[in-house]
Amino acid sequence: MELKGRVALVTGAGRRVGRALALRLAEAGCNLAIHYRRSTAAAAETAQACRSRGVEAEIFQADLVEPDAAQRLVQSVLTRFGRLDVLINNAAVFERMSIDEFELEAWERVLRVNLTAPMALTHAAADALRRAGGRVVNLCDAATARPWPGHLGYIVSKSGLETLTKALARALAPEVNVVGIAPGVAAWPEDYDQETRDRLTAKIPLKRAGTPEDVAAAVHFVLRDGDYLSGVIIPIDGGRSVV
Numbered sequence: 001m002e003l004k005g006r007v008a009l010v011t012g013a014g015r016r017v018g019r020a021l022a023l024r025l026a027e028a029g030c031n032l033a034i035h036y037r038r039s040t041a042a043a044a045e046t047a048q049a050c051r052s053r054g055v056e057a058e059i060f061q062a063d064l065v066e067p068d069a070a071q072r073l074v075q076s077v078l079t080r081f082g083r084l085d086v087l088i089n090n091a092a093v094f095e096r097m098s099i100d101e102f103e104l105e106a107w108e109r110v111l112r113v114n115l116t117a118p119m120a121l122t123h124a125a126a127d128a129l130r131r132a133g134g135r136v137v138n139l140c141d142a143a144t145a146r147p148w149p150g151h152l153g154y155i156v157s158k159s160g161l162e163t164l165t166k167a168l169a170r171a172l173a174p175e176v177n178v179v180g181i182a183p184g185v186a187a188w189p190e191d192y193d194q195e196t197r198d199r200l201t202a203k204i205p206l207k208r209a210g211t212p213e214d215v216a217a218a219v220h221f222v223l224r225d226g227d228y229l230s231g232v233i234i235p236i237d238g239g240r241s242v243v
Contacts, residue, residue: 004029007081011035012091014042016187020212026050032057033077070120084128089118090139097153114157130175138165140182142237169231177230184237185209205239
């Protein structure tokens with residue numbers, strides 16, 4: 001796909017991996033719809049950084065927990081840009097939840113953002129994506145191969161997102177490609193101390209943590225060169241998935 005002049009909606013694009021994704025696509029000439037929930041200043045700064053690369057960029061606020069948020073968000077993007085070529089489902093909730101800490105409200109909140117919202121956004125954008133011969137990229141997680149019992153809601157939602165990616169690849173074919181990118185360590189949770197980070201890094205064959213830019217490079221490749229990629233989950237984990 002030629003990205004110059006296309007329009008991409010990146011959810012959770014104000015900070016961390018989402019910001020790196022937006023900047024990488026801006027450098028490729030893509031116009032950006034930058035979604036955020038609460039990080040208004042960060043989203044605005046990301047938009048300005050995209051504009052400095054010569055593309056159009058606009059910020060869009062939405063709380064993806066709300067049932068009608070996806071439809072409103074996609075409609076706002078279409079009203080502003082008149083088209084939508086790429087949907088990147090990056091926004092996610094990462095919360096601790098062991099079996100003893102289980103709370104139904106928290107469980108439903110995590111699944112709404114991490115699994116239901118990508119489905120709802122893809123549904124809302126489907127017609128526009130079909131017209132564009134577009135792409136959907138879902139940010140999964142390489143950790144689903146070794147499910148974390150301390151983050152039950154998160155890991156189940158990301159496992160579901162893998163299956164959703166494969167199902168949507170069939171549902172939207174042949175017009176739209178749907179691919180999952182599954183990072184390992186890409187941006188450390190802020191509450192991880194150095195000992196925890198060192199312990200987890202030691203398990204990675206490449207012996208280093210990944211970066212948001214590593215993930216953005218993989219997404220860029222899928223969008224630019226992945227014309228014959230669909231329904232696959234690509235691990236970006238430094239080899240951790242083969243150990």
